[in-house]
Amino acid sequence: MTHLAKGANVPVPTAPLRIAVGRQQAPGVPAVEASAVLLDVAGTVRGDADIVFHGQPAHPSGAVRHVGTGEGAGQFAEWLELDLPRIEPAVQRVLVAGSCDDGIFGQVPGLYVQVTYADGTILTHYDVTDASSETAFVLGEFYRRDGAWKFRAVGQGYDSGLAGLATDFGVEVAEAPALAALPLLPTAAVTPPPSGPVALQGVGKSDSAPGGVAVPPMAKPVPVAVPVQQTSSIATPAAPLATPAVMPSWGAGFFHFEPLVFSGKGAKTVTVDLPFPQDSAPVILEARVGPRYHFLSVQIAGRSTDVFCNDLPDYYGRALLNPPRKGGPIKLMVRQSGTWELILLPLTAALPIGPGTIQGSGREIFVHTGTAADLKVRAKDPHSGWFQLNQYQGDAPDDLRRPAEQLVHAWNGRRVKERVRIPGGPLLLAIDKSRHHWELTLDPLPLA
Template sequence: MTRMVKGANVPAPVEPLQIAVCRSKAPGAPAVDVSALLVAADGRVRGDADLVLAGRPHHPSGAVRHLGTAPDDGGPLLADRVWLDLAGIEPGLDRVVVAASADGGPFGRVPGLDIRVTTMTGAPVAYFGIDDATTETAFVLGEFYRHRGGWKFRAVGQGWTTGLHGLATDFGIEVADTDPPPRGAPAAVPGPALPSPHPGPAGTQRTAPPPGGSAPVAADGPHGADGEAGACFGTDFVPFVLKGHAHKTFAVPRTVPAGPALLQVELEDDGGRVQVKLLGETGDRGEELWRGDRNWSRARFLVQVPEDRPLRLGIRASRRWAVKLMPVSHAEPFTGHAHGHDLDVLRYDGPADDLHYRVDATDGADAAFSLGAVFPGEDPMTPRPAPAPEATGNTATGVVRLPGPALLQVRGRAFWSLNAASGPPALAEYGSGRRAGAPVEIVNPLPGSPVILEYHLVAGLTSRFYQATETDEYGEERALLFARRDGMRGRVLLFTDGRAATRVRIRSVARWALRLLPLESARPLVEGVRGKGTDVLVHRGGASVVSLTGSTGRAPYYRVEAGAADAIAPAPVLEASGSRPARGPVPGEPGVPAYVTVRCEDMGWTLGLTGADGPRRFAESIEGHGYDVVHYTGRPGEVRVDCGEDRPVELWLLDKHFAPDRRIATGPGRHEIQPGPIQVRGGGRWRITAGG
C-alpha cells in the first residue's frame, strides 16, 4: 500500500473504492464521525445531499455511500468505511473530501488515526497516517480530485479547533446556532444545513433556510430545511404491526406517540377489496381513509395520532391484510424516480430540483390525482398542493419546484410517475393505462445497447399466473416476465441481444405500464446492498463473487443473472430459495461495467460481494449446498462428484474474468477437472473429491 506524507498525491483508479478511516481502540478516546463532501469548482457543496454521513448515508447519484462502522472483530482497530465510485461522480463536482469530527475531545486523544484506500477486491491504493493532531476537533484526512480526465488522491491532514463549525465554514455549510444572534449582528447567508451524524429526536436537528429562496409548491417558501426530510415530522417509535383477515376494528397501543405517523395497509393476496376507516373514540362509523378495489394491493398515507386517546382503525377486506404504523421518517426515499398507482408518501432529501410528474388515465377509470409537499417545520397533515397538471388526451403532466428536502404525498387512482429533472430521464414510456393482452411494439431508443425495462403491473383476478412475452420479427415468442419470479413491479434488462425492436404482450393483469431507462439508472452493486423484488445493479470492480441472502419466512425463488452490457444473454449466476445464502460469479474486468439482475417476487434480499480471491479453495475435497463458487488448486485429473439423483449439480469451469468457459460435469459420478475457479450449480447438497 502506498504510504503517503502530507500534501502528496497518487493516481486513483476509476473503479469502486473502499475508504477506511481507522483508529486504535483506547478507553476514553473521543468518538469519531466520518463524512464525505462532494465539492464543486467554487470549493462549496451545492446542498444538503452533497454531504454524506451516518445520518444520511446515500448520495442521490449512488456514487458515494457511508457504510458505517465495521463490526468489532476483537482486533485492535476501529474503522468507519465509505464506498466511492469515481466513475459516477457528476460532471459539476470536482472533489470528494473525506472528513471526520471528534466528539468528547480533540483528535490529539485519538490514537493511530489514519485513512486507507483500497479497491473492492482489496488491492491497495493509498495509506496516510496522521500523527501530528493536537487540539483539532475536525479533520480533512484526504480528498479525491479531478486531474487531466482522471482522478487523484491527495493526503491533506488539515484540522480545525472549531469542530463542525470550522469544517462547515470552509465548505459553505451553515450550522445554525441554537441561541439568537446579538442585536445588530449581520444576518446569516442562507446555505445548506449540516445535520448531526446521528439524528436525535425531532427538534434537535441543526437547520437553515434553503439555498436561493426559490418558491416551492406554493408561492411562499418553506419555513426552514432539514438534512433529513422525514426526521422532523414527529418522533421515532417502534413500528406497530397487525395482520388479520376480513373485518376487524382495533386500537393502536399508546406506545405510538401522539402526532403524525405513516400508515401502510397492504393486501397479502392478489385482488380483493379493502376499506380503511378512522374510528371515533367509541368506535363509531368515523371517517373513511381509503377504499381499494380488486386492482389495489398497497397504500401508504399519513394519519394523526390523537393526544387524548388511542388511534382507532377499522378494516374491512375480502383477503388477508397487514397494517403497519411507522414513524414518518420511515417513508421510502425518493432518489430521482418513483411510480405507483395508489396513495404513497415519499421522502426527498436532495438539493433544489424540479420535479416532473405524469398521470395516465386507465380506460375510462377516474384518473383522480393530487400531489402535495411538506417542508421541515410545517404540519405534515396539511401539505401544499401542486399546481393542476395540464392534460393531453389520457395523459396529464406538471412540474413542481422543490427548493430542498421535502415530504411528498401522492394520492392517485391512476398510474403516476415522479421524475427529478437532475436524474436520468425516461427514454420512452409504453402502455400506461392500457389493459393487458394487447401487444405493443417497443423500439430500442439506444440501438446496439441494452436498456433497463421498468414495469408496473396492476393485479387482476388471475394475476398470480400472469406472463409477459417477447415476439421477434419471425413470430417466435420467448418469456420476458413470470408472475412467480418477477412480481408486479421491478426492473430487468431489455435488448441484450442487440435487436432494434420487439413486441411485448402481457396477459392476465388488469393494467400495466412500461418505461425504458438508460443503463445509468442501475443501482451500484456494493457490499451489503439491500433490495426487494426484481432489480438491476451495476458492478465495475472486475471479476467478483456475489452472495445472496433472502428473506426469512416463506421460501420465495431467487434468481441472479449477470453479464457485460454487450452480452448476448446474461449468464445465470445463482438460484436460491428462502434465507439460505447462495454464491455465484460476477464476470468482468476492472472498470468495465457488469450488470446484475436479481429476480424474485416482491421479497427482500441482501447481496454480499467479495473479490476474485474470495472463493473457497481445495485440493482434495470440498462440500457445500446449492449454488457456489470454489477454486480447485490440485492437479488436472479426475474428481468424484457426489449429489442427490433428484437434485443433481453441474460444474462449470470459469475463465480468468469469471465468465463461464465450459461445463465439465453434470450430475454425480467421475469427471475430468482442471485447476481454477469453478461454479457449482445445483439445489441440494454436494461433495467434490479429487481422485475419488
C-alpha cells in the first residue's frame, strides 16, 4: 500500500477498483456525500450524467457507480466503483469528491480517500489533514497518462459546496436540480484507527442508520459495451475479499483464489480453469449485463440445473455456484442477447449484513456473523415473480452446498412481507430467486 502526500501520484492498474471516501465514526459529525465527476480532455463534464452520486448512482456507461456505505474498525465510508477498462476514451479524468451540506470539512475528523483492488486489498491511501471551512472537496483524481491510469491526491477544497465545485468543471447548476439537494446519509464520521487504515469490506445502499450494508442496485452496473470476449484473471494480489476470520468456523476449508473475469457478447462457453478441491464449498458468481437485455442464462456444462436463468432487474446479480464434487475446472455455458460479464469470486466475497436496513434488487449473497436476530423482508415485483431467501449454515465446506433452511418463499406474488428469525452467525443468506426490488431490516435480539 502507498500512502500519498498531497499532490503525489501513483500508477494504478487498468482494472475494476473500489474507492472509499472515509472518515472517523463519531457522534454529531457532518455527513459527507461522495461523488465521482467524469471530465473530458478540456477538463469539463459533458452533461449532468457525468456526475455520479447517491441520488444518481450510475453513469450511463456503467463504468462508474456509487454503491453505498461500509462500516468497520471505527470508520464509516461511502464507496464508489470504477471499472477503468470501460471508461470511455473521451473521459480523461475522474474526480473523487465529497460534499458536506450540514457543516464544514474542518468538522469532519480523519477525512481520507482510499483506493482498493476488487478483492479489498488496499492499493493507495491519502489522508486530508488541512480541511477547514470547505463544504466540498476534490480528494483525488484518476487520470490517463501515456495509455495508462494514475491516481493523484488532490486535496482541493471549495467553500461554495458541490454546486461551486461542479461549476468549475462546466456544469450549469441551474439546469441540474439534482445537485441542489443531494440526499445525505446519516451523520457519522471516519478515519483510520491508530494501527493504520483498514479496508472496509461492506458496501451497500441504504437510507437508514449506518450498519446496514447493502447491495449495488444495478441499473448501475458495470455492464455496457464489453469490448471483446476474454478469459482472464484480474491482476490483483491473491487474497479473498474478506479474511477467513469473517467466518471462523468455515474459513479453513474455503478455496481462496483471485477473482476471475469473463466477458463477451451473445452465447459463449467459458472455462473456469481453477483446481477446485473435492467437495468444495460454493463460490460466488457475479453477473453484469448490458443495458438492453435483462435476461441471463448460465449453466454448468453437464448439469440440468442453472446458476442463472432469470431476469436481472438492474442488470446485476450474484448467485452461489457449486463446483464439481470431484473438483477441477468448470465449463460455463452463457446465453445472453447482448454484452455480459461474469466475475467468479471466493465465498468470502459475500456482503456483510448487520443491524439496520439494506436495499437492492435481484439475487444476492450475504454473510451474517452477529447474534441471533429478527429479519424483516419486504420485496416488490410488478411482474409477480418468485422470491426465495435461503439460509446456509454448517461447520464443513460441504454443508454450504445446499440450504439449511428456506426462510422465505413467495410464488407469483407482487409483494413480500415476512418477518423471520435467524440464528447467530456465521451463516450465509442468499436471495436465490428474485427479480424483485427488496429491503431487508436486521434487528438483533437482546442477549439473554
